[in-house]
Amino acid sequence: MTGRSRNDAGQAFPIYIVMVAGLLFLVFAFFAVGKASALRNGAQGAADAAALAAAQQNREDFEAPFLASLPGDMLEQFLQAHAVYGCPAAKALAAANQAKLTGCWPTLGGHRDQIKVEVKGRKPVDSSVIPRTKRMYAKATATAIVEFRCPGWKALDFNDDGVKDLYIFNCQGAGMVEIAPGSPPPWSEVSKILYDVHLVDN
Structure with a gap:
């Protein structure tokens, strides 16, 4: 009886080893999946931040040409033909969020410009149980919009000399703003009323 019990225990030991190994594999696999998901979320956050930074940079860069267009009623x-750029700002924000900017595509759209970015995380998944993960990095894309939301405006020429002295903008959902080309208010204040910056689905 004792010999049989020892024999049964000896046969069960390899099965126990296999079961433990299988459980350990599952634990490491779940850990790798969780890490990959976290890295993917981090990359998406970096992409969102980069796209928004690019769009906000464009809004800031509009100041000089926007104000210069007002006196001559241009x-x-x-609005229909202006530079759309912002990739340096996108690159900086991606780097600040542990990612690398791998693509940046600004698109002129008149009253509604678009900037799409693509980023790659700097940390690999690097799982010991899943092959080829040492060079597997999370990637994500995001698209931001710079939208001029004041389609209706009045241009007033007080002296009838062909030079506009005052613009009154009625901006959808943001209120009204007045800009005198000769003494404009701070762009940091009026730009947020004139232009809406937000993310959109890719």
Whole structure:
């Protein structure tokens, strides 16, 4: 009886080892999946921040050409044909969020410009149980919009000399703003009323 019990125990030991090894594999696999998910979320956050930074940089860069277009009543021409850029700001924000900017595509859209970015996380998944993860990095894309939300405006020429002295903008959902080209208010204040910056689905 004792010999049989020892024999049964000896046969069960390899099965126990296999079960423990299987459980350990599952634990490491779940850990790798969780790490990959966390890295993916981090990359998406970096992409969102980079796209928004690029859009906000564009809004800031609009100040000089926007104001220069007002006296000669050339605002609509500016809105339809202006530079759209912001990739340096996107690159900086991606780096600040542990990611690398791998693509940046600004698109002129008149009253509604678009900037799409792509980033790659700097940390690999690097799982010991899943092959080829040492070079597997999380990637994500995001798209931001810079939208001029004041389609209706009045341009007033007090002296009838062909030079506009005052613009009154009625901006959807943001209120009203007045800009005198000769003494404009701080751009940091009026730009947030004139232009909306937000993320959109890719």
